Amino acid sequence: MQTETIIYIIIAGIAALSLALFQYIYKSKIKGFLRYVLFSLRALAIFGILLLLINPKFESATYFNEKPTLVIALDNSESIKYLEQDSVALEVIGRILENPKIQRRFNVDQYSFGKNIKVFDSISFSERQSNASGALKQLQEVYKNKTAPIVFISDGNQTLGSDYSYVANTFNQPVYPLILGDSTVYSDLRIKQLNVNRYTFLKNRFPVEIILSYTGEEYVNSELKIWRGNSVVFRKQLQFDNIKTSEIVNTTLLANSVGIKTFRVEIVPLNQEKNKINNYKNFAVEVIDQKTNIAIVYDQLHPDLGVLKKAIESNEQRSVSILKPNEYLNQINDFQLVILYQPNNNFNMILNQIKRQNLNTFIITGSGTDYEFINNTHLKVLWEISNQTEDFQPELNRNFNTFIIDNITFEDYPPLKSEFGGFNFLVPADVILYKTVNGINTGDAMLATYAFDNMKHAVLVGEGIWRWRAQTYLDTESFTDFDNFIGKLIQYLSSNKKRKRLNVDYKSFYNGNDDVIISAQYFNENYEFDTKASLNIQLKNNDTSETREIPLLLDGSNYTVDLSAIDAGEYDFRISHSAEAISFSGQFRILDYNVEQQFLNADISKLNLLAENTDGKAYYPSESALFIDELLTDNRYSTIQKSTKNIVPLIDWKYLLGIIAICLFVEWFLRKYNGLI
Structure with missing residues (x-):
């Protein structure tokens, strides 16, 4: 309490005594004990x-006392069961949880992880991918302000994410790996990685890169083969020893027919090999007979040009050329779509050709755009010219239904620089993104599509989309979501197919550990997205003739079905509406490959490095008793006494108001009873 406040309280006490003395003591006619009672009450x-x-x-x-938290993170991937460590893992967890000293010393939180981390409930060791770095990052974020050592129960084999042993350099929590798996080194040949493009073109030779590795001490011979059906299309003799432990093999294969072509890479196993599953791998390519050529026409250089090229060409079916207006006019017939980047009067001849040939366009405006020029074209858009600029952020139109948008929301994306105002479309338009300022939707379109006279067009208002691609990488550590979004926009603009009420998004083939998710959008007769549609997928395995029917579930603006759990093979599918005669049929293939079965041993070196980088220590399951003892004796994990300071104003103390009321009432009652009122 401040000195000034204490002085005020003393003055208040003196004032209260003085007033009471003056009323009941000084020259008062009240005699006896009553005067002192009334004096005290007043x-x-x-x-x-x-x-x-x-x-x-x-x-x-x-x-209060705050106990440290002991975090248990269990690897729930298939590799644990494949290495026959599932029962060992559960036994180790049981020893930790059943130890009464652990329960008294720590608050215990349990998690399991595979592709994602989740609260420990049921353990099946069936996750098809393991992302150890992602799990550790999330635990670090959750417990960054607490004392929370992490017990990391895993074989250390990771199939997704960054290298967890180096990511841990930024952690402030000690990590104690409990190593599951055999430490004995066996001789082993394996296909470590296979790189091949998803698409190729008819009559072209496509490259295949195979990275092979050998673990062992002896000199060995083997042979690499690439099979197509029952035919060997490539073979090579290989030699390895304790010095030469890896080799990269590059070759090219001929695409001589259209469609999905599957291949099998095999390195002949050694006689004494323990794990032969990692000696082969299936892959596929889709052979197509044409390529979409797209021109980006510009009059001034900008980083957006390179980002557009990278995003569009992430799909090997598309090729992008960045050209000046006169260069484009000389080869206009070579392209199926033209992107006009910040057009001005120099684009006048191009616009005339676009009108004459009914070409589809994608216009991107910015600080170098001549809006009066655009207003005088045939493109059915008028710009409200203001000559004042502002940074506008995007907001996704959840009701957009021209094509499927998934995995990207544009929330917290950097703004684009654009002039005030917006385009007035002279024909019906579908808005993909709205312009917002400080979270307020302006109602103006930032990105929209529209069509007229058998032509499709799109307009993006603003420059700086290179920041969007960078933001996607910051959010997901991949450019895929942004590239897929741009790819779907380009696919829509480069196609002259009529609009359909049922749109389906799927891949022609999936690798063995890919998520097999099929998305669909269904529209009513007015082409409005129908949130009450009943869609089902009829799935047939062509290898076994087994059929099944699965409903699609509404997920935001899409209907989706997750088929990741189905077996490898070739499937025909048909998506249909239960009440209308509308359907879509297709085919896809799932390649036989299980990345979690490629490992023979625990990755002991990485787990030891993880412990070293976080000031922890690695243990084997047989050392669990030693681990528990050392954990209990570590002074870093002592119970901490903490305090919470509360500052309470007297006016919140309701009892004082009650005391004042009682004093005044008793004083009044005594005066009334004694005839003093």
């Missing part, structure tokens, strides 16, 4: 009222 009442006016504040401290 003094207390006045002092209480003055205290409420002063309203002093009091501090109170509440003390």
Whole structure:
């Protein structure tokens, strides 16, 4: 309490006593004990009222003990079961949880992880991917302000994400790996990685890169083969020893027919090999007979040009050329779509050709755009010219239904620089993104599509989309979501197919550990997205003739079905509406490959490095008793006494108001009873 407040309280006490003395003691006609009772009651009442006016504040401290948290993170991937460590893992967890000293010393939180981390509930060791770095990052974020050592129960084999042993350099929590798996080194040949493009073109030779590795001490011979059906299309003799432990093999294969072509890479196993599953791998390519050529026409250089080229060409079916206006005019017949980047009067001849040939366009405006020029074209858009610029952020139109948008929301994306105002479309338009300022939707389109005279067009208002691609990488550590979004926009613009009420998004083939997710959008007769549609997928395995029917579930603006759990093979599918004669049929293939079965041993070196980088220590399951003892004796994990300080103003103390009221009532009653009123 401040000195000034104490002085005010003393003055209030003196004032209360003085007023009470003057009324009941000084020259008072009241005699005997009653005068002193009334004096006390009046003094207390006045002092209480003055205290409420002063309203002093009091501090109170509440003390409590906070135990450290012991975080258990269990690898729930298939590799644990494949290495026959599933029962060992559960036994180790049981020893930790059943130890009474652990329960008294720590609050225990349990998690399991595969592709994602989740609260420990049921353990099946069936996750098809393991992302150890992602799990550790999330635990670090959750417990960054606590004392929370992490017990990391895993074989250390990771199939997704960054290298967890180096990511851990930024952690402030010790990590204690409990190593699951055999530490014995066996001789082993394996296909470590296979790189091949998803698409190729008819009559072209496509490259295949195979990275092979050998673990062992002896000199060995083997042979690499690439099979197509029952025919060997490539073979090579290989030699390895304790010095030459890896080799990269590059070759090209001929695409001589259209469609999905599957291949099998095999390195002949050694006689004594323990794990032969990692000696082969299936892959596929889709052979197509044409390529979409797209021109980006510009009059001034900008980083957006390179980003557009990278995003569009992430799909090997598309090729992008960045050209000046006169260069484009000389080869206009070579392209199926033209992107006009910040057009001005120099684009006049191009616009005339676009009108004459009914070409589809994608216009991107910016600081170098001549809006009067655009207003005078045939493109059915008028710009409200203001000559003032502003940074606008995007907001996704959840009702957009021209094509499927998934995995990208544009939330917290950087703004684009654009002029005030917006385009007025002279024909019906579908808005993909709206312009917002400080979170307020302006109602103007930032990105929209529209069509007329058998032509499709899109307009993006603003420059700087290179920041969007960078933001996608910051959010997901991949450019895929942004590239897919641009790819779908380009696919829509480069196609002259009529609009359909049922749109389906799927891949022609999936690798063995890919998520097999099929998305669909269904529209009513007015082409409005129908959130009450009943869609089902009929799935047939062509290898076994097994059929099944699965409903599609509404997920935001899409209907989706997750088929990741189905077996490898070739499938025909048909998506249909239960009440209308509308359907879509297709085919896809799932390649036989299980990345979690490619490992023979625990990755002991990485787990030891993880412990070293986080000031922890690695243990084997047989050392679990030693681990528990050392954990209990570590002074870093002592119970901490903490306090919570509360500052409470006197006016919040309701009892004082009650005391004042009682004093005044008793004083009034005594005066009334004794005839003094």
